Amino acid sequence: MTKKRTIYDIATELELTPGTISKVLNHTGNVSSKTRERVLAYIKQVGYVPTSSARMLKSKRTYTIGVVFTEESAIGLEHSFFSSILQSFKSYVENEGYELSFIVRKLGKNHLTYYEWCMNKRVDGVYIVVGDINDQGLHEILESGIPAVSTDMFLTGLHTVVSDNDQGIRISMEYVRDVLKKKHVAVVAGPVTSKAFVERLISFRKYAKDFNFSTSEEDIVLSESFGFTGGFNAVRQLMKQVKNKPEVILAASDDIALGVIKGLTSMSIKIPDDIQVIGFDDIAFAKHFTPALTTIAQDRKLLGETAAKMLINLIESPEDEIDEIITLPVQLVERESTKR
Amino acid sequence: MTKKRTIYDIATELELTPGTISKVLNHTGNVSSKTRERVLAYIKQVGYVPTSSARMLKSKRTYTIGVVFTEESAIGLEHSFFSSILQSFKSYVENEGYELSFIVRKLGKNHLTYYEWCMNKRVDGVYIVVGDINDQGLHEILESGIPAVSTDMFLTGLHTVVSDNDQGIRISMEYVRDVLKKKHVAVVAGPVTSKAFVERLISFRKYAKDFNFSTSEEDIVLSESFGFTGGFNAVRQLMKQVKNKPEVILAASDDIALGVIKGLTSMSIKIPDDIQVIGFDDIAFAKHFTPALTTIAQDRKLLGETAAKMLINLIESPEDEIDEIITLPVQLVERESTKR
DNA sequence: TTGTAAGCGTTATCAT
């Protein structure tokens, strides 16, 4: 490992002083455009890059964003829905010169709270991809005034960008009524620990009533988990408790929907011939499944990007007044799990 | 944001000097156990944590590992196979007090090579999850002597942990011969840009010959991409070019296998009744697909952990002589896409 | 056993 060149070396090599180099590096102070060019050219030539720890130490800006990705919900990097939002967030902020650092509860030998971690790392901002609303540490962060955004949860003081869950449920119900021409629709709801699932369930109840669907409480069942297995078990439960088979089942997420389909298949129920299924999210696998899943597509790329823009705005222009909540429209994608 | 307490504050508050505080923090030098206890207790009470940038600047150790996750292959965080290895790597190193930082080509306003990035961030080591073997930047890293491990590629000087591809192909072929009792097996291979895919194809040819399978060159087809769509197209091509339908198809990866199944289904070929399919990887979705996929399971958790252990060993005990390549055994998982 | 002081590589405030 060759010795790292410092701003000091550059200076002597160019017969200047460190201060001057620093000025051109930071586009600050007065430097003649002649020396500026010379320094810039030399720096590029020798491939010099400032040492970030020194810069951080001095300047208080770290160009680092802390990422909260709660693993208690058993969804880590592996969960395609959240990780693809994160991916898009990451690309955006990297382009702006920021980097991501996962917030962990442990640093070296010390255990610490989210807030302590943020103080220690001096992150410029925090992005909550998935968080536990009951986590005291999250509240501490908000109270501390560190810029923060989320694509998952609502908390006062927390800027959030989410898909329009109500609209999503509304368009799937309209699709059921107007295109599928069905009236008996059941729902496999997600765990109520997630705000999004709660919203979707509320909207379902509302529109089922507004549209005069023949849906009763026995047509509503809760999946005990986020994923495939939850949907699988829940739908078997649903079919057991229901007097008449529903014509259509709405699932709270695609993961759950795929479990629902598999559960139904395991009971020799054909999709979409016997029962039609509609999901929510449009995960990558939805179109590959057999039958391909009709679902409400969330724009994950846009979710991540919007959150990124929002956070950088919060960091770099704290004086701007911006909306606390941004809602993004969703879209119905018609595939094989429903049939006109 | 309350002002951060420094080692200096702690010292004056305790009527000691910064040096002493540092010593107890680093378990170094001589400190009476009485003061040590006192300092430790106080630190915990006020929630003090050392500022990492200052520590890094001084000590040259950053407790940061750079992660190379090439995105050219269109597989980002979203790809479940690699991201779950990374997840397991991450958990392990975090427990040891390290953190991960994605290596990007851009830092602030400067574009730089992998190597420059590593120098700049002063990472303690590098983990290549997925890398492009032709990338000059990777070679630079190895030459520089920064400790590096990979779970994907082979390069002299690069420590690597991989699954035993040859064993995987062998046991699936033995399974075909001894359990399925079939002789005509085709293969949908993966793009040869990946070493793993090359190995699997070589092993396939070898065992097809050794086992006297009735497999000819026309039974071998290459998927032009890593994923589902590649498998889908490739198998349709295969069925077109082949005189006799194969009895079993081996796919180079699960993603490809699922595409193969869907492709076959689209041609009204029933699985496993008409053709049986075997994958490789055991991604999360393999068991949820219809039909559930018989496959060779790689132990992703162990892959990530082993790589993590290896890298930390390289970092902390550079004098240890350790094997450059570690090969992990794989296992056959029998599901619905094959039938005895 | 504890204190002192010199750096680590920057940035920023003064002088020049």
Add this chain to the structure above:
DNA sequence: ATGATAACGCTTACAA
């Protein structure tokens, strides 16, 4: 327009 110099918060000889 450029040069000196004092921080930033920590580690680590070395001195007391």
